[in-house]
Amino acid sequence: MKIAVIGTGQVGSVLGTRWAHNGHQIVFGSRTPTSQRVLGLVEKAGPNATATSPAQAVMDAEIVVLAIKYAAVETVIKQLGDLSGKIIIDPNNPLNGDVSGLTLGTTTSAGEEIARLIPQAPVVKAFNMTGAIGNMANPIYGDQRLSMLICGDDEQAKAVVAGLVTELGFEVVDCGPMTSARYLEPMAMLWITLAGKMGLGGNIGFRLLTR
Numbered sequence: 001m002k003i004a005v006i007g008t009g010q011v012g013s014v015l016g017t018r019w020a021h022n023g024h025q026i027v028f029g030s031r032t033p034t035s036q037r038v039l040g041l042v043e044k045a046g047p048n049a050t051a052t053s054p055a056q057a058v059m060d061a062e063i064v065v066l067a068i069k070y071a072a073v074e075t076v077i078k079q080l081g082d083l084s085g086k087i088i089i090d091p092n093n094p095l096n097g098d099v100s101g102l103t104l105g106t107t108t109s110a111g112e113e114i115a116r117l118i119p120q121a122p123v124v125k126a127f128n129m130t131g132a133i134g135n136m137a138n139p140i141y142g143d144q145r146l147s148m149l150i151c152g153d154d155e156q157a158k159a160v161v162a163g164l165v166t167e168l169g170f171e172v173v174d175c176g177p178m179t180s181a182r183y184l185e186p187m188a189m190l191w192i193t194l195a196g197k198m199g200l201g202g203n204i205g206f207r208l209l210t211r
């Protein structure tokens with residue numbers, strides 16, 4: 001698929017590189033597409049990856065990943081132009097400045113606010129509730145795989161995103177409509193608390209057990 005990954009931080013780098021290695025066409029959308037850092041990322045991602053401005057990156061994309069700080073999402077979305085016909089992946093968490101909590105919750109979520117900002121395209125929440133460096137890079141724990149809880153209001157878009165999540169090694173759990181982002185975003189805060197404050201580190205993750 002043609003995937004625009006907007007943002008070349010932790011989430012964008014890992015997802016773009018892994019999908020490029022899987023054969024997808026990746027265009028990183030960056031504020032500094034010709035910087036040594038971004039050129040190094042493109043080289044690591046290999047021949048299926050390029051980098052350009054965010055507005056250029058989305059032009060031919062079927063999928064757009066908004067791997068940006070939530071505080072900057074609205075500004076960046078305005079720069080992207082018309083996103084109709086594309087599927088938007090939202091991995092964002094509305095973290096406060098010192099990452100001690102969320103700035104939104106219980107009655108709305110970053111996912112719902114982003115969906116409101118892009119009424120012309122389906123938005124799917126995915127990748128928000130686990131760490132990028134350890135778990136998005138490798139969600140396999142022995143003979144188990146981590147769950148990736150996703151949600152969104154468009155079933156077809158969610159099915160496409162579920163495929164992209166599954167191919168990275170996660171087991172997808174569909175949590176229903178975008179209002180479930182109200183529960184997925186606090187899960188990210190719990191993961192951050194366990195990994196950081198509670199000292200468990202980044203090699204921890206959630207899995208839904210069933211019987």
Ligand SMILES: NC(=O)c1ccc[n+]([C@@H]2O[C@H](COP(=O)([O-])OP(=O)(O)OC[C@H]3O[C@@H](n4cnc5c(N)ncnc54)[C@H](OP(=O)(O)O)[C@@H]3O)[C@@H](O)[C@H]2O)c1
Nearest residue numbers: 007008009010011030031067068070072092093128131132
């Ligand atoms: N890190 C994780 O483990 C993790 C896990 C799950 C979810 N998330 C969420 O996913 C989102 C991305 O997280 P991240 O860790 O990848 O963030 P990050 O490392 O800080 O990277 C964010 C990227 O957004 C781009 N950007 C564009 N406009 C920006 C602006 N005005 N200010 C700052 N950055 C701007 C930058 O890419 P360019 O410089 O190339 O433009 C930057 O590298 C966040 O909402 C985060 O809460 C993170």
